[in-house]
Each structure stands twice: as C-alpha cells, then as structure tokens.
Amino acid sequence: MRTTLLASAILAVTVFVLGASDDLLASARELKISAENIQMLEHIADYPDLEMLSISCVEGLRAIPDTIGTLTKLKELTIGDDHGNGCSMNPALPESLGNLRSLEKLVLWGAQDARGPHHRIGERHGFPRSMSQLKNVTYLDLGGNGLSEIPEFVKDLPKLQEFSFEFNGLKALPAFLSTLRALATLRLEGNDLTDLPDSLSSLPKLTRITLGSNCKITRNDAKMRDLKGRFPKVTFVFEGEYDDCPAE
Secondary structure, rough: OHHHHHHHHHHHHOOHHHHHHHHHOOOEEEEHHHHHHHHHHHHHHHOOOOEEEEEEOOOOOOOHHHHHOOOOOOOOEHHHHHOOOOOOOEEEHHHHHOOOOOEEEEOOOOOOOOOOOOOOHHHHHHHHOOHHHHOOOOOOEEOOOOOOOOOOOHOOOOOOOEEEHHHOOOOOOOOHHHHHHOEEEEEOOOOOOOOOOHHHHOOOOOOOOOOOOHHHHHHHHHHHHHHHHOOOOOEEOOOOOOOOOOOO
C-alpha cells in the first residue's frame, strides 16, 4: 500500500493514513482535513510539498493557522462547506494567505459565513488585505457567505477566469469587475440583483453568466430579453439549482 502511494503523482492524505511514516506524510501532495482529523491542521507546515488542501466542515474552527502561508507550492485551497453539506464556518483567515503565490484555485464557499449557530452575530472576520497578492488565481468561489458586496481584493486578480459569488446578498455589481480582462464565467445565482452594468460588455472573454434565483430578473421576461440584447456574446442561465423566488 505504501509503495503504491509513494509512486502516485498525487498523494492523498486523509484520516485513513494517519499511521503512515513521517517521510510519507511530508511528501504528500494532497491533504483533506475534516472534524475527524483536525489535529493535522496544527502541523500543516510539516507538509511543504502540498499542492491541494481542503479544510471542510470544521464548524468550531476559530482561525486558520498562520503557518498555512508556508505552503508555497499550493495550487488549490478549499475552506468551508464544500457545497451542500449544511456546515457553517467562519474562521479568521491569516494575512499569510498572501504568501500562496502559486495558488490557482481558491474555494471559500461558506468559509466566512457568520450566520450559523456556532457564530455570534457580527462575528464575521473578513478577508485579509494580502489576498490581493494572489495574482495567479484563475478560479475563485466566495459563495454562501451572506455577503452584500464583492470584496475589494477581487479587483487585483488579473488572471481570474471563473468567479462564483452565488447565494449571497448582492444587489449590484461593482465597477471594478469590468477590469478583469480574463474573466470568462460569472456565477451569480441566488442574489438580489435587478440588472447588470453595461461595462461588463467590455470584457473580451466573458461568455457565461448564471443568474438563477435573482427573482427581480428571472421573473421579468422583459428584463431577461433586455440582458440578452445588451450582451449578445454572453450565454445567460436564468434557471437555478434552487427556485427560491416567491410565488407570483
């Protein structure tokens, strides 16, 4: 079993290999942390070769350790609900996240959600300013956090191709989105948008926008036709995974 793992191009470390040798763990490329093996997070710096890290559904976690910033080979980082597990996380994120310059995929679905039973009202920690330094991120998911605005650091991600801000409380898009020249897909399902700014038409690669459950748009046939006419190069998805719009 160990020989097979060592020969793998990507080595997944889970609770099932906690008994493996120190050398084997130190060479890991992938680590999945949950409530069952949360103790591994205290020693995250012992895995310098990590390329993929997931911290999922650890609802009582108060903070992500500063030592996560030592994982300079990390390409994919997931913190939060892991989509649909019903978890609520709101750990403080360290400024050292900005050291993850190799990061390409960042999923923070429900990772800053202060609405759950484990958190006090007003406890939201926010996003570190250093996240503006994540210049190689091409995929960013900030869904499920109860946010009313898109964080400022997003404007500093020049390689961003796919951005998800689903199931938040967004009422309008910020002007800076029109500066993200690499953006191709914009996922906005489950917000409270009433329109999209014309400035999005200046994005040369934007070809897909999802708007399901933005009820003031998806229950308005004239508005949907208007958007299709104003953005002829974009494929719109007006149907959502959940139809949360009140009955007319």
